[in-house]
Amino acid sequence: MPARNDVILDEKKISRALTRITHEILEHNSGAESLVIIGIITRGAHLAKRIAAKIKEIEGVEVPVGLMDIGLYRDDVHSMLDQPVVQRTEILFGVRDRNVILIDDVLFTGRTIRAALDQIIDFGRPRTIQLAALVDRGHRELPIKADYVGVNIPTARDDQIVLHVKEKEGDDIVFIERGKGRTVTKKSPAKKKGGKK
Amino acid sequence: MNGLQSRHLLGLENTPAEDIQLILNTVDSFREVIDRRIKRVPTLRGITVLNLFYEPSTRTRISFELAEKRLSADTINFSTSTSSVKKGESLRDTVQNIEAMKIDMVVVRHSSPGVPYFLTQCMKSNIINAGDGAHEHPTQALLDMYTIWKKYGRLDGLRVVLIGDVMHSRVIRSNIWCLKTMGASVALGGPSTLMPKEVERFGCDVYTDIDKALDGADVVNVMRIQLERQQLGMFPSQREYTNLFGVNSGHMKLLNKNYTIMHPGPMNRGVEITSKVADSNKSVILEQVTNGQAVRMAVLYLLSGRKEEEGE
Numbered sequence: 364m365p366a367r368n369d370v371i372l373d374e375k376k377i378s379r380a381l382t383r384i385t386h387e388i389l390e391h392n393s394g395a396e397s398l399v400i401i402g403i404i405t406r407g408a409h410l411a412k413r414i415a416a417k418i419k420e421i422e423g424v425e426v427p428v429g430l431m432d433i434g435l436y437r438d439d440v441h442s443m444l445d446q447p448v449v450q451r452t453e454i455l456f457g458v459r460d461r462n463v464i465l466i467d468d469v470l471f472t473g474r475t476i477r478a479a480l481d482q483i484i485d486f487g488r489p490r491t492i493q494l495a496a497l498v499d500r501g502h503r504e505l506p507i508k509a510d511y512v513g514v515n516i517p518t519a520r521d522d523q524i525v526l527h528v529k530e531k532e533g534d535d536i537v538f539i540e541r542g543k544g545r546t547v548t549k550k551s552p553a554k555k556k557g558g559k560k
Numbered sequence: 561m562n563g564l565q566s567r568h569l570l571g572l573e574n575t576p577a578e579d580i581q582l583i584l585n586t587v588d589s590f591r592e593v594i595d596r597r598i599k600r601v602p603t604l605r606g607i608t609v610l611n612l613f614y615e616p617s618t619r620t621r622i623s624f625e626l627a628e629k630r631l632s633a634d635t636i637n638f639s640t641s642t643s644s645v646k647k648g649e650s651l652r653d654t655v656q657n658i659e660a661m662k663i664d665m666v667v668v669r670h671s672s673p674g675v676p677y678f679l680t681q682c683m684k685s686n687i688i689n690a691g692d693g694a695h696e697h698p699t700q701a702l703l704d705m706y707t708i709w710k711k712y713g714r715l716d717g718l719r720v721v722l723i724g725d726v727m728h729s730r731v732i733r734s735n736i737w738c739l740k741t742m743g744a745s746v747a748l749g750g751p752s753t754l755m756p757k758e759v760e761r762f763g764c765d766v767y768t769d770i771d772k773a774l775d776g777a778d779v780v781n782v783m784r785i786q787l788e789r790q791q792l793g794m795f796p797s798q799r800e801y802t803n804l805f806g807v808n809s810g811h812m813k814l815l816n817k818n819y820t821i822m823h824p825g826p827m828n829r830g831v832e833i834t835s836k837v838a839d840s841n842k843s844v845i846l847e848q849v850t851n852g853q854a855v856r857m858a859v860l861y862l863l864s865g866r867k868e869e870e871g872e
Contacts, residue, residue, distance in 0.1 A: 435602070486598070
C-alpha cells in the first residue's frame with residue numbers, strides 16, 4: 364500500500380468527484396437526452412460506466428456507453444519495439460449530432476485525447492465532444508483542456524499517478540508514486556503499465 | 561506475450577502458439593474497423609508497402625492491398641508482366657532497386673518456394689509471404705484459424721479435415737502446421753498419387769477414402785484442385801476426381817452435427833465441391849474472405865514496428 368500522504372483520492376472522494384462531474388455534465392447539456400459516453404480503455408471505460416449509472420439514478424435516462432481503444436491512432440507506434448496490444452473499440456451507436464462525453468482516467472500529455480478525438484471523428488460528426496478526466500496532472504504537450512475534472516494535482520514529470528478501480532484491482536484509490544516516471548526510450552520497450560501515467 | 565518473435569512472416573511451420581494466438585487476438589480489433597462506415601485507421605501512416613506478385617492472384621492481392629490502404633500505408637503494386645523482369649532483370653536486383661526508393665514492407669508471392677526467405681537475406685524490409693510455390697501461404701491459414709476460432713471459441717480438440725492436392729497445396733501445408741501447433745487433430749484426404757512421399761512426416765491421419773476422412777469431423781476445408789498443376793496426369797480425369805473426392809451433400813451426414821464447410825477459393829464448383837454444399841448455411845466461405853482482410857491488417861500491424869536492428 365502507498366504511504367498515507369501519497370494518496371490523492373480514496374474511495375469516497377472518487378465517488379464524490381464522479382457525482383459532481385455527472386451533475387456538471389447534466390447541467391451543461393441541459394439533461395441527458397443528447398448525450399453519449401465514450402470511455403477510453405481500460406480505466407476510463409470503467410469510469411464511463413459508473414457515470415452512466417449515476418445519470419440513470421439522477422435523470423432516469425439510459426445513456427449509450429461505448430469503449431474506445433486508441434492503439435491504432437497512437438503517434439508513437441513506430442518508435443516502440445513491440446506494437447501495443449490493441450483492444451476492441453465498441454461504439455455501437457451513431458455519434459452524429461450527439462454530445463459526446465469522452466472519459467479518461469488521468470489527463471497528462473494530451474496525446475491519448477488527441478488520438479481519441481481523431482477516432483471519434485472517424486465515426487461521424489458529433490455536435491460537441493466534451494472531455495472529463497478524474498485526475499488532471501498537467502504537463503500538456505498539446506493544446507487540450509478538460510471540461511470536467513475530478514481533481515487537479517501538481518506533479519513532477521517523472522511522477523506516476525496510479526489509479527485503481529474496483530472492477531479491475533478490487534479497490535478504488537488514486538495515489539502518486541514520486542519520481543518513478545515512465546521511461547520510454549528506443550532501446551527499452553515501453554511496457555504496458557496498467558493505469559500509470 | 562508482448563509482440564511477435566519474428567520480424568517477418570515466412571511460414572507457420574516454426575511459428576509458436578503464442579504468436580498465432582497474438583495474431584488471432586489482434587484480428588478482432590481490425591474486424592471492428594472494417595465494419596465501420598469509415599474503414600480506415602491512421603496506424604501505418606508513413607509506411608510504404610510493396611506488393612510483389614510474381615504469380616497471378618486476385619483475392620490475396622486485393623485483400624492485402626485493401627488491408628494496407630485501410631491502415632493508411634502507401635502501397636506500390638508490382639506485377640511481372642509490366643516490369644523490367646521482362647527485360648531479364650534478376651529478382652535480387654529488382655527488389656534491391658525498389659528498396660533503394662525507401663520501402664518498409666514487402667508482400668511477396670512467387671512460384672518458387674523459399675523466395676520470401678531469400679528476400680530476408682538481401683533486403684532490410686519486413687517480408688510477408690503471400691504464397692511461395694508449394695511451400696506455405698501463412699495468411700490464408702491464419703484466416704482459416706481465425707474463422708474456426710470465432711465459430712467454436714477454440715482450436716484444440718477440433719477435428720479438421722483438409723481435402724485436396726496435398727502434394728502441391730501450400731494452403732494445406734500452412735494449415736497443417738498451424739492447426740497442429742494450436743492442438744487440433746488433422747486429417748488429410750486425397751488421391752494417393754497426390755500425397756507427398758513423406759506424408760507421415762506431417763503427423764496427420766491420411767486417408768485416400770474420403771468417407772473415412774470425413775467421419776466425425778468438425779471442420780472440412782476443401783482445397784481447389786489446381787487444374788494448371790495437373791499436366792503430370794496424377795489422376796485420370798477431372799470427372800473421376802469429382803466422383804471419388806468431390807465433397808457433396810451426401811457426405812454431410814458423416815460429419816459432426818455442428819460442422820463447418822470451408823474453401824480458400826477460387827472454387828471449381830462441381831469439381832471439388834458441389835454448389836449445394838458451397839452455398840449451404842454451414843459454409844463460411846465468404847466469411848473467410850472478410851476475415852482474411854482483417855487478418856492481413858493484423859499481420860501488417862504487428863510486423864510494422866519491428867525494425868532491422870532490433871531483429872530476431
